[in-house]
Amino acid sequence: MVHEHAPRAAARSRRHPGIAYDDVPAHLERVEPGDPEYARVRSTYLRGGSPGLVLRPGTPAEVADALAFARAQPVKLGIRSGGHGISGRSTNHGGVVLDVSRLNTIEVLDKATRRVRLGPGARWSDVAAALAPYGWALTSGDYGGVGVGGLATAGGIGWLVREHGLTIDHLRAVELVLADGSLVRADDTENAELFWGVRGAGANFGVVTSFEFEVDEVGDVGFAQLILDASDPAALMREWGAAVEAAPRDLTSSLILGRPQPGQPAIAQVMAVVDADDPETVLARLRPLAAVAPLFDHQIQILPYAALMAVPPGPHHGQGEPVSRSALADHLTPELAEAAARLVASGETHFFHIRAAGGAVADVPADATAYAGRSANFSLVAFGSSRAGLHPLWDAMRPHFSGLYLNFETDTREERLHDAFPEPTLTRLRALKRRYDPGNVFRDNFPITP
Ligand SMILES: Cc1cc2nc3c(=O)[nH]c(=O)nc-3n(C[C@H](O)[C@H](O)[C@H](O)COP(=O)(O)OP(=O)(O)OC[C@H]3O[C@@H](n4cnc5c(N)ncnc54)[C@H](O)[C@@H]3O)c2cc1C
Structure with a gap:
């Protein structure tokens, strides 16, 4: 962290062209290439970066000062809070990052x-x-x-x-x-x-x-991890989707499929949370999920919601650019399940994750907020390693989708805006x-x- 205007010569030599370093308001906390702190703030969870300057305001007034400075620089600007962006590019190369992680009360x-x-x-x-x-x-x-x-x-x-x-x-x-x-x-x-x-x-x-x-x-919740036979992935997705839609709203679940491994049994990981702390209710909700395919293994706990969310803090050291495609779907229809099974079999995705997204989401009218995908019962995301490999397969699945939750999407093509914000939402957002x-x-x- 450098608070004053006298960085060492070595640090100064790593400065990026285009940024008026000497004009940074002196009261702003800043990190620049060459500062010892730089390695901890340059990258995010999934993305490698080499910004020219990271500004770390500690109050809303300082955010305004940092923004005024950043606006005047002819370089990229990233806004960062928790640094877990996928669609959001909260790091960059040679630009400014406005990092509000200190506003964490x-x-x-x-x-x-x-x-x-x-x-x-x-x-x-x-x-x-x-x-x-x-x-x-x-x-x-x-x-x-x-x-x-x-x-x-x-x-x-x-x-x-x-x-x-x-x-x-x-x-x-x-x-x-x-x-x-x-x-x-x-x-x-x-x-x-x-x-x-x-x-x-x-x-x-x-x-x-x-x-x-x-x-x-919210009190304690039931949390289950089930390992299921995925030798027929299309049937598994269809059955799991139907079980989730039929379940009372106190159950939320997600399903993960990975790249098939030669010589290994095909497996899926199903996770589920039941907002109940009595074992009978938890088990009653889980039974239909456990029945969608042969069950290889399972683990069920009742624990505080905060324990479910606990993760150790630490700096981020992401590298490169994540490649992901995402969509919302009203139902896991047989056609969508077949197409998704072909995608998984292709090996172009190493992590295919379907999250339940329905229930109370649909109680809110589609025009009440800019999140328009209220009819969707599922949110899908596929992480891959190559855009060229993933895009055509995902684009071909588009007829089965009903929208897009932008937070899991890395495709920057203009059509994605229309997927995420169907009319009349997009016109309203443009205004x-x-x-x-x-x-x-x-x-x-x-x-x-x-
Ligand atoms: C491991 C992992 C698991 C995830 N799981 C889920 C999940 O279960 N459900 C879900 O909904 N999403 C999930 N996400 C997606 C997540 O919601 C987005 O990636 C989100 O943008 C991360 O927020 P952040 O503040 O950590 O990210 P950052 O990288 O700090 O920010 C991402 C983008 O958000 C915008 N932004 C950040 N802060 C502000 C601000 N203060 N004001 C205005 N705009 C701002 C900027 O455009 C920025 O580029 C997951 C992501 C990861 C990496």
Whole structure:
């Protein structure tokens, strides 16, 4: 970390052209190539990076100062909270990263209404741990290392999604620094259209500096890991999908298939959370899932939601660029299951993950937020190693899809915007972009052209 303007000559020699280092406001915490801290902040969880400058504001006013500086630089700009972006490029090469990870407070605002305020830099593991003593939880994702900022501006498909909906469905207000540096609040009455857009396309309109949520009462939950025979993967996906859709909303599940290994039995990993702490209910919910294919192994625990989300903190050392494709689907139809089985058999994906996404998500009208894929019961993502290998196979599956949750997608082609934001959502978002970010300052994550 360098607070003053006198970096050593060696560090200075690693500076990137195009960035006016001497103009960085002196009060801002900054890390640049050559600083000892640089190795800890250059990359994100899945992406290798070599930014020219990482600014780490500690207050909303400092976010505005950092943004004013960054806007004036003719280089890329990435906004970073928890550094787990997939679609969001929160690191870059030679550009500026505005890292709000220091804005990581978790406060209870009102016990009676279960209103909490979260900083964008808090991790979902920390949020779960902080809410646990109150007997509360906020549905987020399935991995506690993910940050609040990137997830809560896009959707949030987590372990309690079928029962409690998306994370954004619990959002009651945000504060954000807009492209012009102003700090505004947005909720259902104040800047209501902006609040609509932040819930699904938030990365386009500003840097969110705090989120106010209404959280739920959640006690211990059942958590199961089942290893199932995947020798007929299409049948497995179909049956699992039907079992998930038929289950009460207190069950949420996901299914993972990997690249077939020669000489090894084909297996799938099914994970499930049941929001209940009595073993009978947990087992009753799990039985239909365990019956979709021969069961090779299983593990079932009843544990606090916070224990499920706990992950050790640490710096990120991602390398290269992740390659993933993603989609939402209303149902795992026989045609979709066959196509997905062919994709898995091709070896072009080493990690194919289907998450349940339905239930309470569909209780919210499609035009209530910028997340439009309310009819989808499933969110699919395939990670691969080559764009050339994955794209054609995934593109061919498009007729079976009903939309896109952008947070798992790395394809930057324009069609993806239409998948994620079908009309009239996209037109409404373009109007918001013209109003709040006509210069496209916020462009590191599915930028909506004004
Ligand atoms: C291992 C793993 C598991 C995941 N599991 C789930 C899951 O179960 N459910 C789910 O819904 N998603 C999941 N995701 C996807 C996750 O929601 C996104 O990757 C999300 O963007 C990560 O947020 P972050 O703050 O950690 O990321 P960052 O890399 O810090 O940010 C990603 C992008 O979000 C935007 N952004 C970040 N902070 C702000 C801010 N303060 N204001 C405005 N925009 C901002 C920027 O465009 C940025 O590029 C997972 C990702 C990973 C890597």
